Amino acid sequence: MGAALGILTAIGGFVDIGDLVTNAVVGSRFGLSLVWVVVLGVVGICRFANMSGRVAAVSGRATFEIIRERLGPRAAGANLVASFAINLLTLTAEIGGIALALHLASSVEPRLWIPVAGLAVWLVLWRVKFDVMENVAGLLGLLLIGFAVALFLLGPDWGELLRQAVPPSPPANEHPAAYWYYAVALFGAAMTPYEVFFFSSGAVEERWTAKDLATNRVNVLIGFPLGGMLSVTIAACAAVVLLPAGIEVSSLSQIVLPVAQAGGVMLLAVVLVGIVAATFGAALETALSSGYSLAQYMGWSWGKFRRPAHAARFHLTMIVAVLLGVGILMTSVDPVTVTEMSVVFSAVALPLTYVPILVVANDPQYMGRYVNGRVVNALGTVYLVIVVVAALAAIPLMIATGAGS
Amino acid sequence: MHGGRVGTTRRGAARSVVVASVLTATLTGTLTATAGCTVASHQEPGQATxxxxxxxxxxxSAAQATRITVEQLSRGRLTGPVADTALLDQLRALDDAELALTTLVPPDATSSDQRSTGLSAVGDVTDVVVRAREWTAARSGGDLAGADAVPPTADALLADLATATGAVDDALAAAGGP
Structure with a gap:
């Protein structure tokens, strides 16, 4: 029962506003020709999360404690500034995603929903226990399976979808630079750094030990790929309905049109609840990651297993992060644009967390007999190259393509 | 002591003169270089097209999203608030498209004609989407049922939308689009 719950939570918790928007945009413009990037990202996040969970469980220390210990305060401080900024951008996008989903369901202006979403995130962080928070958000996020149901109800030409995916190549009407820009964005959406801060700190929150490693591996290796399949169905729905009509996704309302076409009001309602839950869960995770990273670097008391009065600076950091996110959104910036920026800059920041985790996972002083094996290291090195190439290519591609336009 | 302060002040004054000279030269150079341009946003004909x-x-794209929204709402597969939000999003997209056209400075007669035709076509689609929102409001129980601007049926609305989309397609084909 516990293992099943872990897997379901991993599936439901995989998709956030970045995955949702990027997959729909890609599906509406490139069909399934970028599905290989989702596969690459899912394998990467499985390795990355598994490794960071193992490091936390064996060493008893979370990501930023280790980064500071290994890199020293100055280099780790620079890492913290960059990671915190990207995390804040992602948190802003997630709060914006909650507001957009509620706007879609109610037709009430998103600027009225933004403070409500921020307050709700803070209340849950303040009052709700870690495991309840994680499980409820993850399970409700599972409702995004409505996209998979919609895809089957639409009755697509499966052969045509397969032809779009294999062999992967940019459509004739799209510039190759735009294709590679979205490849980097999709990779960044699948492997956002906050997932690793959250995963490794969550392992400490839940007091994992080496005995929990098998459960962790099963949750990650089954849950994340199934979550990745959910991402692919979002892209496929867009490829089936929006691409032939020439609709380029620029708003959340367009993303759910295929669901309404396939399953009507009931399926639409299910998906809307799923979107709110997925973005809400991700907002909780990113807000927590802000508190985790700063508190771990500064050596403050941290964790939801402590009462707020006993981890006051950790909670204050989260409150400030949520307020900053709400403040940014209240300037009328488009949440979809913030989301698109956040996934690209996530790709830029990936090496900052990936490299230290890879180094520590190979250090027998921290890991003892749980140090990386040869196969894991070979795969880890391949991903190191991919992560660095994606990070270096992201900004030049963004400039060259005008952010994919 | 006093002489040292005078020396510092003189050095400061000399630095200020150098900075002011560099700024003046930069501004003068920029103005001279841009004086030959007709307007700041001048483009080549291909870029304008x-x-x-x-x-x-x-x-x-906005017109097609509107079509799907109206079709699904008329079949009872969308709720009023979702349809209204979707149409509002399309109006924003049309607003962006219109802004892109109105702020364009055509470099030749061909692109000027393309811009004018495009603006007219975008305006027609915008009119239909505005009426689609009114139709949605009327369907949802709004007090617009008797208003002249509100199309009587979804079919009438979709016919108007098809005509407006056709004009966009023609303008797009003239501008070398798909």
Missing amino acids: AAVADALAEAR
């Missing part, structure tokens, strides 16, 4: 095509593709 591509910009018109981009704006029209955005308008076409």
Whole structure:
């Protein structure tokens, strides 16, 4: 029962506003020709999360404690500034995603929903226990399976979808630079750094030990790929309905049109609840990651297993992060644009967390007999190259393509 | 002591003169270089045509999203609030497309004609989407049922939308779009 719950939570918790928007945009413009990037990202996040969970469980220390210990305060401080900024951008996008989903369901202006979403995130962080928070958000996020149901109800030409995916190549009407820009964005959406801060700190929150490693591996290796399949169905729905009509996704309302076409009001309602839950869960995770990273670097008391009065600076950091996110959104910036920026800059920041985790996972002083094996290291090195190439290519591609336009 | 302060002040004054001279030279150079330009946003004919095509593709996308929204709402597969939000999003997209066209400075007669045709086509689609929102409001129990501007049926609305989308398609084809 516990293992099943872990897997379901991993599936439901995989998709956030970045995955949702990027997959729909890609599906509406490139069909399934970028599905290989989702596969690459899912394998990467499985390795990355598994490794960071193992490091936390064996060493008893979370990501930023280790980064500071290994890199020293100055280099780790620079890492913290960059990671915190990207995390804040992602948190802003997630709060914006909650507001957009509620706007879609109610037709009430998103600027009225933004403070409500921020307050709700803070209340849950303040009052709700870690495991309840994680499980409820993850399970409700599972409702995004409505996209998979919609895809089957639409009755697509499966052969045509397969032809779009294999062999992967940019459509004739799209510039190759735009294709590679979205490849980097999709990779960044699948492997956002906050997932690793959250995963490794969550392992400490839940007091994992080496005995929990098998459960962790099963949750990650089954849950994340199934979550990745959910991402692919979002892209496929867009490829089936929006691409032939020439609709380029620029708003959340367009993303759910295929669901309404396939399953009507009931399926639409299910998906809307799923979107709110997925973005809400991700907002909780990113807000927590802000508190985790700063508190771990500064050596403050941290964790939801402590009462707020006993981890006051950790909670204050989260409150400030949520307020900053709400403040940014209240300037009328488009949440979809913030989301698109956040996934690209996530790709830029990936090496900052990936490299230290890879180094520590190979250090027998921290890991003892749980140090990386040869196969894991070979795969880890391949991903190191991919992560660095994606990070270096992201900004030049963004400039060259005008952010994919 | 006093002499040292005078020395510092003189050095400060000399630095200020150098900074002021560099700024003056930079500004003068920039103004001289840009004086030969007709306008800041002058483009080559090919670039202007591509910009018109981009704006029209955005308008076409909004028109198609409106079509699906109206079709699904008329079949009872969308709720009123979701349809209203979707149409509002399309109006924003059309607003962006119109802004891109109105701020474009055509370099030749061909791109000027393309821009004018495009603006007219985008305006027609915008009118239909505005009426689609009124139709949605009327369907949802709004007090608009007797208003002249509100189309009587979804079919009438979709027919108007098809005509407006056709004009966008023609303008897009003229601008070298798909």
